[in-house]
Amino acid sequence: MKIIIIGAGPGGYETAIEAARRGIEVILIEAGNVGGTCLNEGCIPTKVLCRSAEVLEEVRAAEDFGICFTDPLAGHADMAVDKECACDNAESAAREGSGASVRRIPIDFGKVRQRKSQVVEQLRSGVMTLLDNRLITLIHGRAVLKDAHSVTVYSPAMEYTADRIIVASGSHASPLRIPGGDLPGLMTSREMLETDHVPGTLCIIGAGVIGLEFASVFNSFGSRVTVIEYCGQILPRSDSDLAKRLKQSLSKRGIEIIVSAAVKSISHVRGTVAEDTDANAGVSGRDGGEPGYRVEYECKGKILAVTAEKVLVAVGRCPNVEGLGLDNAGVKYSAKGISVDDNMQTSCPTVYAIGDVTGKVMLAHAAVSQGLRALNHICGQSDRIDLSLVPSAVFTMPEAASVGLTEDECRERGIACKAVKSFFRANGKAVAMGQTDGFVKTVVAVCPADVPDKTVVTESDGSPRTERTDGPRFRDGQILGCHLFGPHASDLISEMTALISRHATLEDLRGIIHAHPTLSEVFR
Ligand code: NAD
Numbered sequence: 001m002k003i004i005i006i007g008a009g010p011g012g013y014e015t016a017i018e019a020a021r022r023g024i025e026v027i028l029i030e031a032g033n034v035g036g037t038c039l040n041e042g043c044i045p046t047k048v049l050c051r052s053a054e055v056l057e058e059v060r061a062a063e064d065f066g067i068c069f070t071d072p073l074a075g076h077a078d079m080a081v082d083k084e085c086a087c088d089n090a091e092s093a094a095r096e097g098s099g100a101s102v103r104r105i106p107i108d109f110g111k112v113r114q115r116k117s118q119v120v121e122q123l124r125s126g127v128m129t130l131l132d133n134r135l136i137t138l139i140h141g142r143a144v145l146k147d148a149h150s151v152t153v154y155s156p157a158m159e160y161t162a163d164r165i166i167v168a169s170g171s172h173a174s175p176l177r178i179p180g181g182d183l184p185g186l187m188t189s190r191e192m193l194e195t196d197h198v199p200g201t202l203c204i205i206g207a208g209v210i211g212l213e214f215a216s217v218f219n220s221f222g223s224r225v226t227v228i229e230y231c232g233q234i235l236p237r238s239d240s241d242l243a244k245r246l247k248q249s250l251s252k253r254g255i256e257i258i259v260s261a262a263v264k265s266i267s268h269v270r271g272t273v274a275e276d277t278d279a280n281a282g283v284s285g286r287d288g289g290e291p292g293y294r295v296e297y298e299c300k301g302k303i304l305a306v307t308a309e310k311v312l313v314a315v316g317r318c319p320n321v322e323g324l325g326l327d328n329a330g331v332k333y334s335a336k337g338i339s340v341d342d343n344m345q346t347s348c349p350t351v352y353a354i355g356d357v358t359g360k361v362m363l364a365h366a367a368v369s370q371g372l373r374a375l376n377h378i379c380g381q382s383d384r385i386d387l388s389l390v391p392s393a394v395f396t397m398p399e400a401a402s403v404g405l406t407e408d409e410c411r412e413r414g415i416a417c418k419a420v421k422s423f424f425r426a427n428g429k430a431v432a433m434g435q436t437d438g439f440v441k442t443v444v445a446v447c448p449a450d451v452p453d454k455t456v457v458t459e460s461d462g463s464p465r466t467e468r469t470d471g472p473r474f475r476d477g478q479i480l481g482c483h484l485f486g487p488h489a490s491d492l493i494s495e496m497t498a499l500i501s502r503h504a505t506l507e508d509l510r511g512i513i514h515a516h517p518t519l520s521e522v523f524r
Contacts, residue, residue: 003378004029004151004162006143006324009036011355011367012168013127019375020135027160028136029143029153034127035120036170037356038364041190044123046213048116049193050395052107053220057397059105064434107221109198116193145325148350152325164350164378167331167338168367169324171317171356176205180266183293187312189214195310199223203295203308205263207234209394211314212250216396219255226256226306228263228297230315235394239406239483241419241441246400246485249437253397258306261299269294269307319357342387343377344370352378366390391497393490398438401493404481404500407443415473416446417480420506422524424486428517438486440522442496444506445474477505488519495520 001024005012008030016028033040062069131138139160141153150161173188175181187195189210198221204211207229219225227234233243234250234257247257269292296305319337326332332339332347337359344352352374355367369385376383391403410417424430424438474480482496499509514521 001025001164001378002027002162003164003166004143004160005166005168006151007036007168007170007355007357008034008127008131008138009168009170009355009367010038010364011371012036012166013131014368015166015168015354015371015375016136017130017133018372020133022375022379024135024375024379026136027139027162028131029139029141029151029160031140031142033124034131034138035124039123039127040120041193043364045116045120045193046189046217047395048119049112049217050213050397052112052115053217054397056105056107056220061434107198109196109221113196142323144323145329145331145351148329148348164352165329166344166371166374167324167326167346167351167353167357168355168371169320169357171319171362173313174316174318176263176266176313176315178263178265181313183266183268185291185310186266186293187310189312189314192312199308199310201292201308202226202310202312203228203293203306204312204314205295206230206314206316207257207259208314208316209235209392211312212246212394212396214312214314215255215257216250216253219250219253220397224254226258226308228261228295228306229257229259230262232260234259235400238400238402239441239481240408241439242400242402242483242485245439246394246396246398249398249485250396258297258299261297261304263295263297264303265296266311267294267296268292317356317362319359321357342373344374345377361390363390363392386501389497389501391493393493395490398435398486399489400483400485401489402481402483403493403497404479405443406481406483410443410480415480417443418446419443422522424519424522427519427522429519430487430522432517433487435487438484438489440482440484440486440492442479442506442523443481443483445476445478445480447474447476447478475503475505477507479504479506479509482523484522486519486522492519492522495523 003019003024004027005016006029008028012028013034016026019026038044139153141155143151143153145165146152146159150159151165152159173190192214198218200223202218202223202225204215204225204227207227211227212234215225215227233240234247235243251257292307292309293311294305294307295311296303318335321333321335321338326338329348329351331351338346338353338357340346340353340358344354346353354370354374356362360366369387373383373385373387389404391401394400407417407419420442422440425436430436479496479500482493484492509523514524
């Protein structure tokens with residue numbers, strides 16, 4: 001057995017490694033760097049920035065925890081922080097005392113970027129080590145399907161043939177189709193990650209995951225951030241309570257968030273002055289006169305505008321379906337992605353598609369699971385992967401995370417449910433950590449009686465599979481979804497994912513001992 005995988009993002013490279021582990025020969029084709037968007041210009045570099053922002057916020061709050069940057073007995077500034085970085089405000093901080101030194105902490109943004117590159121490089125070389133396998137051939141170039149079994153790789157043109165092909169070509173940032181939406185200098189997440197300074201003012205279009213993560217990070221770094229969102233709530237597809245509370249929390253930090261606002265046009269303005277953020281200390285050429293942008297939007301019938309030095313467009317991502325030669329193999333697709341069945345098989349039986357290119361769930365971990373499902377199908381193996389249960393996390397401060405159904409989704413599907421809430425302010429560890437902002441909302445089924453699931457025969461491969469069919473489909477109290485924001489939400493969500501995937505009830509959860517004092521006790 002031999003397979004060709006197009007794209008070495010997390011979906012592609014993890015599938016290649018697993019295929020080789022099973023003794024399958026793999027040709028992995030990548031036009032850019034291994035690791036794809038996630039590792040090179042997405043999740044990982046963003047998390048490095050998030051971590052710097054987090055450290056900064058902790059240092060800012062240090063005095064609340066009894067950490068002094070001055071020697072109270074000596075009565076002079078010790079400047080533990082300021083000593084490290086040549087700081088333009090050291091003198092004034094010393095004058096004003098420790099409080100000022102902690103509030104105005106300089107950021108060496110060059111070093112932040114350098115660390116980002118180091119982390120990406122380290123992980124990329126880790127992936128290369130894993131791909132260093134006699135069964136995996138990594139080809140650098142752009143692959144185009146020639147037919148149902150072969151691809152041509154440019155350039156120089158080379159042809160490769162295999163029993164099966166898996167397309168894992170990812171996605172790209174959606175353009176903003178409004179007047180001025182293509183002005184030079186407008187940024188997507190890719191350019192934002194490469195920016196060489198902290199903008200004084202930053203306007204972000206789109207309060208989805210990308211928009212909010214950058215809003216949170218650059219707010220900490222010192223930018224004045226305005227987020228403009230088309231829908232009536234931030235993170236439009238998420239639980240409305242969570243979205244509301246997270247918005248309040250981010251607003252409290254000074255991020256201006258405007259919802260129900262349709263961006264109409266963007267134009268250049270001259271003379272936007274880069275604000276004197278701490279992070280810009282010592283950055284040359286930020287003395288005003290730089291062009292900025294005017295973002296015009298309509299909200300509640302009024303035309304309003306935001307002026308900002310930089311604009312980040314974060315209005316979603318489009319599957320990379322163009323230029324792949326999908327028609328040559330009879331693979332059906334649209335601008336929304338390649339059509340696949342439950343086994344990630346396309347309309348051409350020898351071709352599979354996984355990850356962002358399917359337009360399903362644009363998350364790295366979803367792509368990895370989809371790759372495993374495709375591989376299992378190729379190998380004729382059944383699996384227990386539940387592709388409908390994909391946890392998600394938003395790395396704002398505080399973090400947000402979700403898994404399973406929201407109350408609204410239950411209502412749409414006619415599932416009787418109730419929500420159970422608990423708050424981090426009642427959690428001992430969160431109080432000790434000084435991070436009490438946040439809550440957990442658990443959505444559980446309300447059923448009069450337990451009705452067993454039915455075993456039905458699936459149409460595609462004839463194998464028996466337990467499916468929830470008619471009648472009350474859940475056990476009373478069965479956990480259907482969990483939505484939280486607060487400290488370490490992205491890690492905490494895994495417990496609920498495990499419980500939901502095993503059809504656990506709230507009673508089952510209460511029967512599990514949680515170590516004390518831990519944040520996970522919030523679930524109890
Ligand atoms: P998104 O779909 O999550 O959010 C886009 C937002 O832009 C939506 O809220 C939408 O209503 C809004 N919008 C669209 N057009 C607009 C307009 N003209 N004016 C104002 N608002 C507008 O997309 P994203 O944030 O760009 O992220 C892309 C994908 O990458 C998502 O699938 C996301 O899940 C994924 N991603 C995940 C993570 C993570 O897991 N932490 C991080 C980054 C990206």
